[in-house]
Amino acid sequence: MTKITIIGGGAWGNTLGYLLTRSNQKYQLWSRHQQESLTTITQDADIIISAVSMKGVREVIQQLGETNLKPDTIIVTATKGLDLETTHTPSQIWQTAFPHNPIVVLSGPNLAKEIQRGLPAATVVSSNHHPSAELVQSVFASDIFRVYINDDPIGTELGGTLKNVMAIASGVCDGLELGTNAKAALLTRALPEMIRVGVKLGARIDTFFGLSGLGDLLATCDSPLSRNYQVGFALAKGKTIPEILTILEGTAEGINTTKVLVKLAHNQNISVPITYQIYLLLEEKITPQIAVKNLMARELKEEF
Structure with missing residues (x-):
């Protein structure tokens, strides 16, 4: 039997445990x-799965640094976020700390509450070390969880991370009752914005059309179960961030990701118009209505 340890006792960590149980692990x-x-x-441990929030990643790594992991211990990161100080992804932070261990990214349209109800879902595990990805695929695959593999970990990770910003925007759209046309336009323009960032950081374009990109974008931007969607919806209804955080179950990673992404986009000269309006909204510099107006008033351009 493969010896597996999950780090993180929150909703996602427990959901990953439930999935392992379903696959008889x-x-x-x-x-x-x-x-x-x-x-x-x-x-x-043969496999260590990190399901902590972004702010907990470095703390966990620091504690693990006190021991010597086996060189073949696989580290699976299931965290979606960006480090505020370095703008690095979780897998980049893990790989820096443990350069000799294989790192696998797990990401996809995986709403924890739906999975806990036994509803079917699919995900992606991605690594530069194919045998490690295959092993993680085999331990998670079950009757309700279909697991795919790719070899673009940074793209897989960024898809799951960047869509959280778009989920806030989507919640704002629904909270303002802007309609189906506006929602379709928002999500369609959100994807190329994610791709621009991803390609600049070394990801492949096609990854963003898979489960960890488009798939996760659709799930998170269209479900009240998404915490990031809940943030946007509540902002549209006049709630403040402190008020929202007091009633939110768990962490909405999109709030921190928005701040990091604006910093990263500025340094790398990447156009992120949706992200920038969400940033201004989160910083209480504009209202939801002005954010929409600003996006609609942008300079006319070619679609592609």
Whole structure:
């Protein structure tokens, strides 16, 4: 049996545990509230799955740094976000900390509450080390979870990360009751914005048309189960960010990602008009109505 440890006792960590159970895999789950040390529970692990929030990634790595992982221990990152200080993705941070271990990214249109109800879903596992991706694929695949493989981890990761910003925008669109035409236009223009960022950072275009890009974008931008969608919807109804965060279940990674993405886009000279309006909205510099007006008033241009 493969020895598996999940790090993170939140909704996503528990959902990944549920999926492992469905595929007849045994695992241990560690959260920061446990007395047992992380180094003890990950000792001799074949697969370590990180399901912590973006802000918890470096803390977990620091704790793991106190032990020596086996060189063939696979590290699976299931975190969707960007580091505020470095603008790096979780897999880049993990790879820097553990340069000799294979890193696998898991990302897709995977709303935790739907999976917990036993509803079917699909995802992508991506790595530069194909055998590691294949092993992770085999341990997660089950009757309700179809797992695909690709070899573009940065693209797979960015698809799942950048769509959280677009989910906030989508929530605003629905909260303002702008209609189906506006929603279709928003999501259609959101994808090339994600692609521009991804390609600049070394991702492949075709990855964004797969499950971790377009698939995750559609799921997150059209479901009240998405925390990022909930943020946008509440903003459109006049709530402030502090008010929203007090009632939100879990972390809406899109809030932090928006700030990092604006910084990254400025440094790399990338056009991110949707992201920039969401940034101004989150910073309370404009209203949702003005954000829409600003997007509609942009300079006319060719579609492609």
